[in-house]
Amino acid sequence: MPVRTAFAAQIEHLQILDEHGKLDERLAQGTLTDEQVVFAYERMIDYRKLDEIAFTLQRSGRMYTYPQNKGQEAAALGSGLAMRKGVDFLVPCYRENAALFLHGLPPECIFLHWMGDERGNAIPSGVNVTPIAIPIGTQMLHAVGLAWAYKLRKEDRCVITYFGDGATSEGDFHEAMNFATTFNVPCVFFCQNNQWAISVPREQQTASETVAQKAIAYGARGIQVDGNDLFAVYKATTEARDRARAGGGITLIEAITYRLGDHTTADDARRYRDTAEVESWAAKDPMIRTRKYLESKGLWDEQKQAAAEEHGKAFAQDIVRKSEGIAKPEVREMFDHLYAEIPDELRRQRDTLRTHSLGLYPEQSGLAVSGRRGS
Amino acid sequence: MPRTPQMIEKGLTLVDAINEALSQEMERDARVICLGEDVGLNGGVFRVTEGLQRRFGPDRCIDTPLSESGIMGTSIGLAMAGMRPIPEIQFEGFLGPAHDQLVNHAARFRNRTRGAITIPLTVRVPWGGGIHAPEFHSDSPEAIYTHSPGMKVVCPSTPSDAKGLLLAAIRDPDPVIFFEPKRVYRSFRERVPEEDYTIPIGKAKLLTEGTDLTVVTWGASVFQCLETLDSLPDDQSVELIDLRTINPFDADAVAASVEKTGRCVVVQEAPKTCSMASELSATIQERCFLHLLAPVQRVCGFDTIMPYAKLELEYLPDPKRIAEAIGHTLAY
Numbered sequence: 001m002p003v004r005t006a007f008a009a010q011i012e013h014l015q016i017l018d019e020h021g022k023l024d025e026r027l028a029q030g031t032l033t034d035e036q037v038v039f040a041y042e043r044m045i046d047y048r049k050l051d052e053i054a055f056t057l058q059r060s061g062r063m064y065t066y067p068q069n070k071g072q073e074a075a076a077l078g079s080g081l082a083m084r085k086g087v088d089f090l091v092p093c094y095r096e097n098a099a100l101f102l103h104g105l106p107p108e109c110i111f112l113h114w115m116g117d118e119r120g121n122a123i124p125s126g127v128n129v130t131p132i133a134i135p136i137g138t139q140m141l142h143a144v145g146l147a148w149a150y151k152l153r154k155e156d157r158c159v160i161t162y163f164g165d166g167a168t169s170e171g172d173f174h175e176a177m178n179f180a181t182t183f184n185v186p187c188v189f190f191c192q193n194n195q196w197a198i199s200v201p202r203e204q205q206t207a208s209e210t211v212a213q214k215a216i217a218y219g220a221r222g223i224q225v226d227g228n229d230l231f232a233v234y235k236a237t238t239e240a241r242d243r244a245r246a247g248g249g250i251t252l253i254e255a256i257t258y259r260l261g262d263h264t265t266a267d268d269a270r271r272y273r274d275t276a277e278v279e280s281w282a283a284k285d286p287m288i289r290t291r292k293y294l295e296s297k298g299l300w301d302e303q304k305q306a307a308a309e310e311h312g313k314a315f316a317q318d319i320v321r322k323s324e325g326i327a328k329p330e331v332r333e334m335f336d337h338l339y340a341e342i343p344d345e346l347r348r349q350r351d352t353l354r355t356h357s358l359g360l361y362p363e364q365s366g367l368a369v370s371g372r373r374g375s
Numbered sequence: 376m377p378r379t380p381q382m383i384e385k386g387l388t389l390v391d392a393i394n395e396a397l398s399q400e401m402e403r404d405a406r407v408i409c410l411g412e413d414v415g416l417n418g419g420v421f422r423v424t425e426g427l428q429r430r431f432g433p434d435r436c437i438d439t440p441l442s443e444s445g446i447m448g449t450s451i452g453l454a455m456a457g458m459r460p461i462p463e464i465q466f467e468g469f470l471g472p473a474h475d476q477l478v479n480h481a482a483r484f485r486n487r488t489r490g491a492i493t494i495p496l497t498v499r500v501p502w503g504g505g506i507h508a509p510e511f512h513s514d515s516p517e518a519i520y521t522h523s524p525g526m527k528v529v530c531p532s533t534p535s536d537a538k539g540l541l542l543a544a545i546r547d548p549d550p551v552i553f554f555e556p557k558r559v560y561r562s563f564r565e566r567v568p569e570e571d572y573t574i575p576i577g578k579a580k581l582l583t584e585g586t587d588l589t590v591v592t593w594g595a596s597v598f599q600c601l602e603t604l605d606s607l608p609d610d611q612s613v614e615l616i617d618l619r620t621i622n623p624f625d626a627d628a629v630a631a632s633v634e635k636t637g638r639c640v641v642v643q644e645a646p647k648t649c650s651m652a653s654e655l656s657a658t659i660q661e662r663c664f665l666h667l668l669a670p671v672q673r674v675c676g677f678d679t680i681m682p683y684a685k686l687e688l689e690y691l692p693d694p695k696r697i698a699e700a701i702g703h704t705l706a707y
């Protein structure tokens with residue numbers, strides 16, 4: 001019996017806008033309009049400024065921890081633009097702020113979260129995003145559940161879930177992929193492969209040549225895109241979204257990008273990675289190529305740049321004002337949102353702010369709590 | 376690893392002491408390996424494993440993929456094969472994915488194989504609140520693991536205890552979960568013997584002697600209690616016990632103290648209901664019923680989710696709450 005090939009697959013890599021700002025016109029067809037690109041570039045400026053100000057706030061003790069998004073804006077914006085605001089749902093990790101903002105999340109929510117305030121997770125109604133996911137990988141399964149509900153209810157909606165390269169090592173990733181494909185739910189898996197999971201490089205995270213190929217084992221489609229290329233990210237996500245909505249199956253998008261900053265403000269990446277590597281990726285910064293492209297098309301100039309930067313600065317300062325202008329939460333807030341209805345013991349703890357019981361029960365014998373023994 | 380001039384002059388932090396214990400044990404016993412997320416080149420996010428990879432190589436201080444179930448499950452196999460793995464879970468909030476392997480496998484192998492297969496591993500886990508860390512980085516889950524038979528649970532509060540208890544944990548024939556109170560990782564230095572020594576698992580430490588009331592605590596709360604004791608009126612004579620091991624806990628030491636004082640307050644960071652404080656209260660009333668002059672009181676974290684940083688100090692027991700409970704108990 002001849003040995004036959006039971007299965008074969010290959011993974012494509014899509015790039016439309018290269019790091020020099022040169023666009024592949026053919027591949028770009030039907031993707032982003034000029035207005036959309038200008039809009040996205042302006043948002044990159046705003047959100048980069050916001051990211052930088054968050055960093056300085058942390059350094060001056062006004063924010064506790066912050067994971068910079070710097071360098072990954074094209075991945076977040078391109079995919080965010082591909083999803084329909086108010087219809088589709090975003091289930092993020094913590095490095096795609098820009099996508100959340102595009103879909104209506106007030107940026108001060110993210111600031112409040114990192115300032116140690118749960119009110120930052122009180123997502124306004126109508127904004128279709130879940131809060132930042134701190135435990136790595138857990139959110140992907142929630143995304144599949146959301147999408148499953150849409151399918152069961154025959155709603156024309158789609159979910160996108162974001163995660164890092166490191167997250168693909170968690171069991172939750174594999175379980176989410178398997179459920180998503182087994183039940184063929186309208187969900188897009190978007191991996192921001194920024195080459196590092198804290199100090200662990202991508203090559204040490206998995207022996208797979210690509211993250212995208214992990215899709216194949218689950219009967220999904222995998223595609224790798226240049227994650228710093230707004231066009232490629234947009235195109236791949238739009239196709240994945242339409243395919244999922246039509247019941248055509250799951251796509252795992254691997255966006256190749258780079259974490260230009262430290263893992264978080266608590267990290268010092270110089271301990272484990274070369275500055276030469278960081279510099280080589282800094283040259284591939286999505287902002288540089290997007291600007292070059294816009295300039296080459298006569299859609300952008302120095303004057304516009306200066307105005308956009310002013311706008312970004314004012315925008316970021318406004319968010320700082322909004323997030324710092326809110327009074328410290330009342331202590332009772334830690335009790336009030338735990339259950340729909342507060343149980344008696346918890347109410348007692350809330351009202352007395354203590355967990356010891358003496359003096360709380362009138363029928364308890366032997367009370368003389370006002371005095372001190374021996375005095 | 377040789378001590379730095381600062382360590383020689385000023386003593387060791389908790390981080391230094393744990394690092395020294397790991398290093399000495401890896402030197403002494405070739406079966407010992409450390410594994411976990413970022414423990415290698417980066418030395419762990421708290422630098423507890425700093426320098427170990429450089430010294431012992433990437434086969435003995437190992438950066439793993441980002442998978443707690445993977446870390447824990449493979450550590451079980453490594454232990455089964457005669458290694459002495461020391462997995463690190465980066466924060467206690469990420470024990471979740473490791474829980475099944477830890478509770479349903481590591482802790483059960485000895486019993487379910489009638490002793491044929493044993494799992495001598497030591498899971499190191501930064502534990503507790505007080506450092507303004509993000510969500511899922513500040514919990515105190517010691518009761519969960521104490522409630523899961525087959526595992527020992529240790530929580531030292533000082534550098535010298537940490538070194539001796541960690542060496543005992545690594546050499547213990549059963550799985551040990553070693554909680555490291557991150558709030559005091561670097562908050563003070565202490566003289567720590569440089570040589571090899573162990574502190575028996577299951578033995579509490581009497582920190583201050585007293586006659587009127589016993590306070591039992593562990594982890595970073597020890598220092599909240601010490602601060603409280605400093606500010607108590609002179610006529611309140613309080614005995615302070617650092618439990619050090621949560622499971623098996625030193626019921627004899629606690630009972631002996633409470634039989635003497637007749638009153639007890641248990642202080643812990645974890646939520647009150649169904650906690651270690653509950654277990655201690657139950658044990659004390661069982662063993663010391665006729666000696667008790669007041670009901671045992673619990674000063675704990677509230678029965679809520681550990682709040683984010685803005686409210687965490689309102690959540691954690693502090694000297695004010697501890698002193699109030701001591702006052703009430705003495706006045707009973």
Ligand SMILES: Cc1ncc(C[n+]2csc(CCOP(=O)(O)OP(=O)(O)O)c2C)c(N)n1
Nearest residue numbers: 095134135136164165166167196197198469
């Ligand atoms: C379950 C879990 N384990 C460990 C951590 C600690 N941790 C936070 S971020 C991180 C690395 C994540 O890497 P990746 O998925 O690539 O995302 P990136 O930070 O690079 O965007 C780790 C180990 C966590 N938050 N959750």
Ligand SMILES: [Mg+2]
Nearest residue numbers: 164165196197
């Ligand atoms: Mg990453």
